[in-house]
Amino acid sequence: MSTLANCAAVLRLFSAERRQLSVTEAAALLGIPKSSASRLLKAMREEGLLRNVAGTPRYEIGNLLFEVARLHRSSSDLIELADRELRELTRQTGHTGYVSILDRADVLVIRMHRGTHPLQVVTPLGARAPAFATANGRAVLARLTDAEVRALHRGGLRPPSPAAPQDMEALLEALATVRRVGHCTAIDEAIPGVGSIAVSVADPERHETLGFCLSFPAAAVPGRERRRIRALLVGAARRIAARVDDPFWRGIAPQLPDAA
Amino acid sequence: MSTLANCAAVLRLFSAERRQLSVTEAAALLGIPKSSASRLLKAMREEGLLRNVAGTPRYEIGNLLFEVARLHRSSSDLIELADRELRELTRQTGHTGYVSILDRADVLVIRMHRGTHPLQVVTPLGARAPAFATANGRAVLARLTDAEVRALHRGGLRPPSPAAPQDMEALLEALATVRRVGHCTAIDEAIPGVGSIAVSVADPERHETLGFCLSFPAAAVPGRERRRIRALLVGAARRIAARVDDPFWRGIAPQLPDAA
DNA sequence: GAATTCGGTTGCGCCATATGGAACATGAGT
DNA sequence: ACTCATGTTCCATATGGCGCAACCGAATTC
Incomplete structure (x- = not known):
């Protein structure tokens, strides 16, 4: 499974009902070891794709996505x-x-x-x-x-x-x-x-x-x-x-x- | 350079002034070979991070980003x-x-x-x-x-x-x-x-x-x-x-x- | 019409990145 | 002090991703 596929899979875990994600949750939902999930989420955070929920180790959607989504051509x-x-x-x-x-x-x-x-x-x-x-x-x-x-x-x-x-x-x-x-x-x-x-x-x-x-x-x-x-x-x-x-x-x- | 770093670098190339990107442009702006750029953009498209501009080989921001950006906590x-x-x-x-x-x-x-x-x-x-x-x-x-x-x-x-x-x-x-x-x-x-x-x-x-x-x-x-x-x-x-x-x-x- | 240029793709060998098991660290609860 | 859950790090290994070279197809130039 490629890194980008893993990344997209993580992003797809988020929903209106799941706006935050822990390492353990991500590992369970993706069926991967916690060490893999921990590193993947951390790497995504480092790139701005995710960020930590203030004061917790949980993850939420990062600012980079908020920023670039504005450029999505949802207008024509x-x-x-x-x-x-x-x-x-x-x-x-x-x-x-x-x-x-x-x-x-x-x-x-x-x-x-x-x-x-x-x-x-x-x-x-x-x-x-x-x-x-x-x-x-x-x-x-x-x-x-x-x-x-x-x-x-x-x-x-x-x-x-x-x-x-x-x-x-x-x-x-x-x-x-x-x-x-x-x-x-x-x-x-x-x-x-x-x-x-x-x-x-x-x-x-x-x-x-x-x-x-x-x-x-x-x-x-x-x-x-x-x-x-x-x-x-x-x-x-x-x-x-x-x-x-x-x-x-x-x-x-x-x-x-x-x-x- | 990690795959996620490359991915984020690609996303950061998009702006209000650059809503589309070609393989050649991406290669030049990121300082990587065209083969690397071609494969990277293609892989990002396959995961929904990018999509092709209809009828052209150029790339634009993908639907997945539009979708998950809604979940960005820009409200509190x-x-x-x-x-x-x-x-x-x-x-x-x-x-x-x-x-x-x-x-x-x-x-x-x-x-x-x-x-x-x-x-x-x-x-x-x-x-x-x-x-x-x-x-x-x-x-x-x-x-x-x-x-x-x-x-x-x-x-x-x-x-x-x-x-x-x-x-x-x-x-x-x-x-x-x-x-x-x-x-x-x-x-x-x-x-x-x-x-x-x-x-x-x-x-x-x-x-x-x-x-x-x-x-x-x-x-x-x-x-x-x-x-x-x-x-x-x-x-x-x-x-x-x-x-x-x-x-x-x-x-x-x-x-x-x-x-x- | 042929040659050239440009944008993009593919083959392939290599290696730096990513993986996952095991061990460890930390904090909460009892 | 002990147990448990969550998350992190070490380390050996596997492989995904890289970049060079060659190639393809379309457009442009001569």
């Missing part, structure tokens, strides 16, 4: 277009909206607009989830060929819930539907009780694809409201697609209002 | 207290305010409040600068002993301008003044034409120190306005210090209005 014309449309959709519906990009087999939240609805779903920026089990994820996976989708999931799927696609065939079938109708709905998949409806857009010139969605408590949003959300998202996607000359949306027939 | 009770006071100072004066922390011999901006003044200085979040040549930096360095300050600058100072401290003795003298009066002014130091006035606060229980400042175009802010800014900052620092039981401020006599 496409992202700004999606962000602007999403902000307006959030205003109109009250539901929280997210812009996500594909990262290997996951989607990563890069923009978020809080809704105004009293009951809402909140996923933080930087959060990742298996793409196949989210609306945004499937919206973006639909932009790939079946072969590319299979290649991303060589290790197979691990469905987080019965509502998510249970195997590759089910996933590919779901993606075929997304390609046909242009939007994607996920209910009770990555997060129980949560529904999302998503669309995707791509800038072919810059080889850039993203998904954006509105999320809501599944039980609180009836079918009529879901159709409204879907229509708003599709409308937004079409406007963006026209701007960036995204051929995907030209191939999607306008839906009749009751089409599921 | 102390930071929130400083942030709140700073927001109010920004509102009252119109000048841009920054909260920074020390990172080795640099300061790193972790919070920023844009002013409303038509002419203003803007430094992005995550930006770093040599602590000894900034107001925030010296405010925080003043919390260290002279020995600790010397240890941070073993390689000597490289003053960015004639207005900055030119050597260690000048720096230590400037820090002695900060310890005596509690605030620090820097004019034309890190950035020509820019002035800043800063104070620091520390939470002794959590071993945490930060500086916060207001920045302004030096030529546009007369002495009377500077004294007002200073008084506001000192007042804010004293309120925070009272909250977190910071003994530093108890040792600083209240200043007469004309004290420099």
